[in-house]
Every structure is written in structure tokens, then in C-alpha cells.
Amino acid sequence: MFRFLHAADVHLDSPLVGLDRYESAPVDAVRSATRRAFENLVGLAIDEEVAFVLLVGDLYDGDWKDYRTGLFFVEQMAKLREAQIPVFVVAGNHDAASQLTKNLRPPDNVHFFSTKKPETRFVEAFDVAVHGQGYATRGITADLAAAYPAADGSMFHVGLLHTSLDGRPGHAPYAPTLSQLLAQKGYQYWALGHVHKREVVSQDPWIVFPGNLQGRHARETGPKGCTLVTVENGAVKQVEERPVDVLRWAVTRIDAEGASSTGEVLDRVAHAIASEADRSDGRALAVRVEVCGPVACHDEIASDPDRWTQEVRALAAGVGSTDVWIEKVRFATERPTDLAQLAARDDAIGSLIRDIASAAGDPAEIEALRASLVDIRGVLPRELLDGEDTVDPHSPETLARMVVEARELLLARIIRQGSVS
Structure with a gap:
């Protein structure tokens, strides 16, 4: 029996352009979140004593601003090397070979797959074959998976692929392929990347998008993290979602219909924010608030939205121990x-x-x-x-x-x- 971790779309040091325009934004905390989530991933790998770690594309958000991004990655990989945990990486569209002008040699426990053709590496201690190919350029439109080798022998086969499969909303159609083609390869587990929302595409064989490691804005809500896979007797026994995010994003929509006053509207907003905080499991929380519906106090709100936006922001201070930031407030109420x-x-x-x-x-x-x-x-x-x-x-x-x-x-x-x- 052994375990491995599957993560994708880390986007280390994603710049989050324009964040400092947001009022009272915890800029440093948000911008450091991808690093802290990655540290949690490394810590989880060590705690679970996994056999190996898979990083399936977009480890980086693009070319490094400076070498600090690469140094951070090397330092984290050194921790896994000390724990004798190998790491297998494929490049995605954001960190394709053509996108990166800077590079640092990683520790010898880290393997970046070729961007020219599919490649196979072995974890002999666990009788595992790992197959993968990275992106040479950002806009890969070819079906990379078609050239992956078919499973051969009694080994446990894992495929790494940064892909949109047959298309996913909000994601460019890179390295398109079909789940049926993946199944025909005979692998027991396909570790996918590119789609930022967790999705189990198939359980026979297992085809999984783990989602991105850390939400970065209000379109990436809810728990974010990696997938922990347990293998026993050459078959997948268990697939678990393991959140490692440090800042959780949420969009809460409040129906103000029937509220008799602005005070009642604010009470509903406060309750919604507190509910989101309860679901964040003690993590810092970034909330986008949307208030809608026909309400008697609509004219009062619509005539001075800035004042009521600040009233909503003030509610965050009363949530309790959870650190809550109101990222944005949108009023879409109507006159009844x-x-x-x-x-x-x-x-x-x-x-x-x-x-x-x-x-x-x-x-x-x-x-x-x-x-x-x-x-x-x-x-x-x-x-x-x-x-x-x-x-x-x-x-x-x-x-x-x-x-x-x-x-x-x-x-x-x-x-x-x-x-x-």
C-alpha cells in the first residue's frame, strides 16, 4: 500500500494585478497565499509519508519577476528530498518552456517531464510508471495524450496531463482530448490540471482535476487544495480531497425582499457573512457581497451606495475570531x-x-x-x-x-x- 499527492495550478507568486485598489485589502496576505498553500502541500506530503508528489501544470503563473520565486520552489523541494519523496512536474500553459526566461536547477528528487514528447519515469520501490509531457509553448492545441504509451505489464500507471479535456467553461481549450481516449491507455489514474475547480471526471479509471491549490479571486470560491490517493494491491483504493488553502474566497448573495429597513437588510448581510465564516474552517476569508431583491428601502440604498458599502464592511469586524475581508459589495436591489x-x-x-x-x-x-x-x-x-x-x-x-x-x-x-x- 502507498499514497501519493496530486496537485495542479499552483500559480506561485501570482501577481494579482490591481489588488491594492481594493479598499482595506490585506494585500500582503493575499499575495503570499499561494506560497503558504504550497508550504501546506509540502507539509502534508511529509506528514502522510507519500510515495511521490505530482504537480500537473501551471506551477508558476508565468515568467518569474525575479529569482525569489524559483528559490522558494527549490527550498520546498529540498524538504521533500530530505524526506525521500520524488516529485514529478509537467509544464502547463502559464509556465510553458517558451514563457520562462529564468531557471534554477531543482534538487535531484524533482523531475520535469520533456516538452518535446511523452516520457516515462519509474518509482521502482512501488512498481509505478509515471507518464507525462509538458507544454513547449503556451497555446497547445494538439491532443498530447494521443501519443502517450499504452500501459504495459503489471505496474501501476499514472498519467500527467494539463488539459481542458473536451472543454470546460472559463478555460482555454488547450491540449484537448477525450476521457474515452485516456481510458483506452489502460492507466489506473489520470492526474489532470488546468481546470481550477475540482472535478472527478471518472472513477474507472480515475480521471481527476484537483482544482487549483489556492483561490486567488472571487471566481475561485470554496475549499482549494490537492488530492490524496491511496493505492492497494495495484488498484486505487481511496481518493480524498485535502484542502491546503490559507485564504478562502466566497460570494454570498442576500435576498433583501421583504426587509422593512436598512437595518434589517444589514442584519441579513451580517448573518450571511457569519455563515460563510463558519464554513471557512478558521481560515481567513475574502467575501464578495451581493444584495438583491425588491425592498422598501431601495431608494435609500441606491442614493448613497458608498455609505451602505461601508456599513457592510463594518460588519466584518463583528464576525469573531475569523479574519474577514469584504472584497466588494454590489447592491442590485429594486424598488417594490x-x-x-x-x-x-x-x-x-x-x-x-x-x-x-x-x-x-x-x-x-x-x-x-x-x-x-x-x-x-x-x-x-x-x-x-x-x-x-x-x-x-x-x-x-x-x-x-x-x-x-x-x-x-x-x-x-x-x-x-x-x-x-
């Missing part, structure tokens, strides 16, 4: 009013509702909005365009949401400045 009735009015409110409804249904108006956003993006500094939550002028959903938000903001301001019933 029949828009058809408002549109029928013979005043500024009615005119506004009719004009916005007309614009929302006019392809020429939507195209003009899109063109304006493209022009604005064209003059903004690059660092303001690289965040994970930037406005996409080519997204119909984004444009539709902006029209609704503009309507609600204008209504709130008009109502605040005059008595409108």
Missing part, C-alpha cells in the same frame, strides 16, 4: 414598484422609465453603449483592465445589467430630490 405603472405616468419618472425601456430594446442604442465602453477602456491604464471583475463591453449580460443599474440609480436620485409617490 410596478414599472408599468411608473411608465404610464405623465411626468419625469414616466418619461425616464419609457426612455430606458426603449433604449434597452434598441440594438442601435445597445451598440452605442458598447462602443462607448470600448472607447473608455482604450484610454484606461492597463492595470485597470486586468482584474477578474472588469467590465466586458462585449457581454450582452453586462450591458443589460448596466441598463437596469442606471435606471435604478436615476430613479433613486430623482426621488431623493423631490417627493414622488
Whole structure:
């Protein structure tokens, strides 16, 4: 019986461009999270006395800013060498050979697979064959797995592959292949990488995406970590998810419908944040808060969103022992009013509702909005365009949401400045 660890998409020292623009952001803690999670991975490997560790692509986020990233990796690998644990690595799209201009020789327990063709290495003490091929360039569109050798003999076979398989939402279609082709190779376990959400694609044979090691923004929520595999009598006996993240991301959506006051809305938000903190298992927590629904106090919130954003941020201080950072607050509440009735009015409110409804249904108006956003993006500094939550002028959903938000903001301001019933 033996165990091994399967991890992928570490993205060591991912720069997280624009993080310092976020109010009260724990910049150092967030930027060091990938290192601390990797340290946890190494510690877990040693504690579990694993036979080997697999790192399946995107160990690095791209070319190193300086040699400190490489030195950190070498130091961690030296700990595994001392514990006599070999490490097998394939390059992915972010750390493809063509992307890296700096390099340091790793300890002799670490093997980087060839980027030219599939290669096989053996862990003879456990009768294991490990197969893999890294990326020579970032945009691999060929089916690398097709050239992997078929299983031969009675050994336990593991395949390392950084791939999108037959496509996964939000991920570029690199090294595409089919799970059926992987199964035909006769391997007992396929260690995949590239997809940042954990997924067990198949259990016969085992085909697993472990997800990324550490969430880096609000699209990478929930537990993050690696997979611990137990092998007995030449077959996979157990596959376990093992979180190693140090900062957990969450998006909490609060339905404010029926709340009678801003105080009640805040109470609901506080309860939602506390629930997320309970699920973080004592880890630091980064929360994006979205408040929605028709609510009587909508105009009060919409007319001064900055004040209510700060009220939400203040709630984090009362969570308790968990370190909570409110990454962003978005209010998408609505007036509990029949828009058809408002549109029928013979005043500024009615005119506004009719004009916005007309614009929302006019392809020429939507195209003009899109063109304006493209022009604005064209003059903004690059660092303001690289965040994970930037406005996409080519997204119909984004444009539709902006029209609704503009309507609600204008209504709130008009109502605040005059008595409108």
C-alpha cells in the first residue's frame, strides 16, 4: 500500500494585478497565499509519508519577476528530498518552456517531464510508471495524450496531463482530448490540471482535476487544495480531497425582499457573512457581497451606495475570531414598484422609465453603449483592465445589467430630490 499527492495550478507568486485598489485589502496576505498553500502541500506530503508528489501544470503563473520565486520552489523541494519523496512536474500553459526566461536547477528528487514528447519515469520501490509531457509553448492545441504509451505489464500507471479535456467553461481549450481516449491507455489514474475547480471526471479509471491549490479571486470560491490517493494491491483504493488553502474566497448573495429597513437588510448581510465564516474552517476569508431583491428601502440604498458599502464592511469586524475581508459589495436591489405603472405616468419618472425601456430594446442604442465602453477602456491604464471583475463591453449580460443599474440609480436620485409617490 502507498499514497501519493496530486496537485495542479499552483500559480506561485501570482501577481494579482490591481489588488491594492481594493479598499482595506490585506494585500500582503493575499499575495503570499499561494506560497503558504504550497508550504501546506509540502507539509502534508511529509506528514502522510507519500510515495511521490505530482504537480500537473501551471506551477508558476508565468515568467518569474525575479529569482525569489524559483528559490522558494527549490527550498520546498529540498524538504521533500530530505524526506525521500520524488516529485514529478509537467509544464502547463502559464509556465510553458517558451514563457520562462529564468531557471534554477531543482534538487535531484524533482523531475520535469520533456516538452518535446511523452516520457516515462519509474518509482521502482512501488512498481509505478509515471507518464507525462509538458507544454513547449503556451497555446497547445494538439491532443498530447494521443501519443502517450499504452500501459504495459503489471505496474501501476499514472498519467500527467494539463488539459481542458473536451472543454470546460472559463478555460482555454488547450491540449484537448477525450476521457474515452485516456481510458483506452489502460492507466489506473489520470492526474489532470488546468481546470481550477475540482472535478472527478471518472472513477474507472480515475480521471481527476484537483482544482487549483489556492483561490486567488472571487471566481475561485470554496475549499482549494490537492488530492490524496491511496493505492492497494495495484488498484486505487481511496481518493480524498485535502484542502491546503490559507485564504478562502466566497460570494454570498442576500435576498433583501421583504426587509422593512436598512437595518434589517444589514442584519441579513451580517448573518450571511457569519455563515460563510463558519464554513471557512478558521481560515481567513475574502467575501464578495451581493444584495438583491425588491425592498422598501431601495431608494435609500441606491442614493448613497458608498455609505451602505461601508456599513457592510463594518460588519466584518463583528464576525469573531475569523479574519474577514469584504472584497466588494454590489447592491442590485429594486424598488417594490410596478414599472408599468411608473411608465404610464405623465411626468419625469414616466418619461425616464419609457426612455430606458426603449433604449434597452434598441440594438442601435445597445451598440452605442458598447462602443462607448470600448472607447473608455482604450484610454484606461492597463492595470485597470486586468482584474477578474472588469467590465466586458462585449457581454450582452453586462450591458443589460448596466441598463437596469442606471435606471435604478436615476430613479433613486430623482426621488431623493423631490417627493414622488
